[in-house]
Amino acid sequence: MKFINPVIPGFYPDPSICRAGEDYYLVNSTFHYFPGVPVFHSRDLVNWQQIGHCLTRPEQLELAGLESSMGIFAPTLRYHEGYFYMITTLINGRASGGMRNFYVRADHPAGPWSDPVFLDWPGIDPSLFFDEDGRVYITGTNGFSGEPAGIYQAEIGLETGKLLSPRQLIWTGTGGKSPEGPHLYRMNGWYYLLIAEGGTEYGHMVTIARSTGPSGPFEAAPGNPIMSNRSTGQLIQATGHADLVQAHDGSWWAVMLGIRPVSRRHHLGRETCLAPVAWSPDGWPVAGNGAQLELEMEGPDFYHGPRPAEARLDHFAAAELQEYWSFLRNPYPADWSLRERQGWLTLHGSAVTLNDTDSPAFVACRQQHFRCAFSALLQFTPEDGDEAGLSVYMNELHHYEIALTGVNGQRYLLLRKRAGSIWMVAEQAAYAGDTVILRIQADRKGYSFSYQLPGEAEWHLLGHAESSLLSTEVAGGFTGVYLGMYATGNGTRAKQPAYFDWADYRIDE
Structure with a gap:
């Protein structure tokens, strides 16, 4: 076979x-x-x-x-x-x-x-x-x-x-x-x-x-x-x-x-x-x-066919993280918890960001398929400078985010792109709530970033980004792309924790 x-x-x-x-x-x-x-x-x-x-x-x-x-x-x-x-x-x-x-x-x-x-x-x-x-x-x-x-x-x-x-x-x-x-x-x-x-x-x-x-x-x-x-x-x-x-x-x-x-x-x-x-x-x-x-x-004579793909819907109900989750470097214990709010992953954003060679509050899994979707339900009440959301991460100089943040007393959903020294907020939308479902969809050539209000069926597109700018040939190094959840205070400790009720990695191929 x-x-x-x-x-x-x-x-x-x-x-x-x-x-x-x-x-x-x-x-x-x-x-x-x-x-x-x-x-x-x-x-x-x-x-x-x-x-x-x-x-x-x-x-x-x-x-x-x-x-x-x-x-x-x-x-x-x-x-x-x-x-x-x-x-x-x-x-x-x-x-x-x-x-x-x-x-x-x-x-x-x-x-x-x-x-x-x-x-x-x-x-x-x-x-x-x-x-x-x-x-x-x-x-x-x-x-x-x-x-x-x-x-x-x-x-x-x-x-x-x-x-x-x-x-x-x-x-x-x-x-x-x-x-x-x-x-x-x-x-x-x-x-x-x-x-x-x-x-x-x-x-x-x-x-x-x-x-x-x-x-x-x-x-x-x-x-x-x-x-x-x-x-x-x-x-x-x-x-x-x-x-x-x-x-x-x-x-x-x-x-x-x-x-x-x-x-x-x-x-x-x-x-x-x-x-x-x-x-x-x-x-x-x-x-x-x-x-x-x-x-x-x-395959070998003792191979009898592929097993069904494992479900990657995590409700964070276990005492420990599933084996497929990773941290950047050794995580700071105060940055994350599965016990602080039962059935939720809690991330306490620190001064460390995804741009730093340190360990941000970031829990991620490998992107294993060209066509897939990664989504999570976020509950977060950001103050100015605080943000939490999802990232497509290659290294500290090459990553994309969709996040909920606070700016001048207002809340916004943003799409940020970083490719080397080029770093920009590509899209931004006012958002009054504190709960949102965020999604990153991938295909062979890029990513789309969207959000959904809980209880609604419609997805709202924020924008797109190219996968080529996260490639090894552009970004360098020996690793591959991760999809994950993060929180940061952008230079200071975030005043409010970010809560993730669930995260779902779904294969579209």
Whole structure:
């Protein structure tokens, strides 16, 4: 039976996968969003359900002061002797000028996960390999100043995080830029080293080499790259950063990231895709159909069709937020609550706005589909300067809002657009009430912003905005668009809280 890529749409990049029996688990990068590193579960490799996050506590993940697209890079997930291990890099950027690699572990991937074990290891994209003789290896990229670009490795003491052997360069790749994202596997007497090359843009590719020992020397596959959609007409592009898994029926599969550009610009982020892996008679793998990832592909024999899309209507009645909600960096506890008003999400707007590299009162989910609608019922009594509403957010320099605000003693509904240094209130309408339903509708090329009075059927359009101005090619960075609820005092603490009775993400495709 065929399935449709991406299998996890939206901003879910750098997938890493492992198997425990007939259960499959997958993690992704989250950069400056909190909680960090979502964990997904599947029984068929196609239908995935989020079951938690690896990094849910400030003690595990401190993101304060980080610029957009800093934070958590490229995790690897592995299962060994009853424990799940997630290893990753926290890049501090300009906040403290460095990076730290660490791992956490859990006896179940839904958590809770341990506090970090920090490693004496530079670079990014660390991966763990558990060999049959009990030795554990860490593999990653160049990191020290002056180190040649390539893949580095050492034996590591897992409990202490200390290296047990010298750090050494084991492969420089096939000549593509930025050799990264390494994973080591042992199969049929060979050690296979899978990496990404070409940069995480349109030249991205997956390459592989093998050796009779874990430290090399590594021989490159004659058919490299074993996966790349560069210079093709495929609807999914920039495929790379893959991880392999052998299914419980013996078949092989690869997960990898890819993008779905609209007129050579993509705004949903890098997404998780799946491809079959075939092995040649001489022992080399090829992913996809002729080393290409297609939008529609043949699934595993144990895949029996797509599950219905999950409803994303949240009435905020639970004690905790649903797993799909995120914050920008570590949220301030005083900024939000599910208990202050039962059955409502309460946001206390602070001096922090969506233009700041800080944590505003902002609760958001990823936009996962080109055609979708995000709406919420807001109850808010703004004073001058206070505002609350919905945002389409890429980063602090590229976002759109529809909001209820106070100006000179009057209340208004506004549509604001920001694209770099261009920042404007595009539309504004007087509004006497304190309760309103706000809606953002998306299609492939843009967004429309409208509002509705409770109890009425008519929607009132405020305006439109282009998705291309929120694309990675314009806004930069490594993330994708979020849709969310926010409140702010615009430089001061808002005097009144904003209450959201419900929020609804609805697929229109």
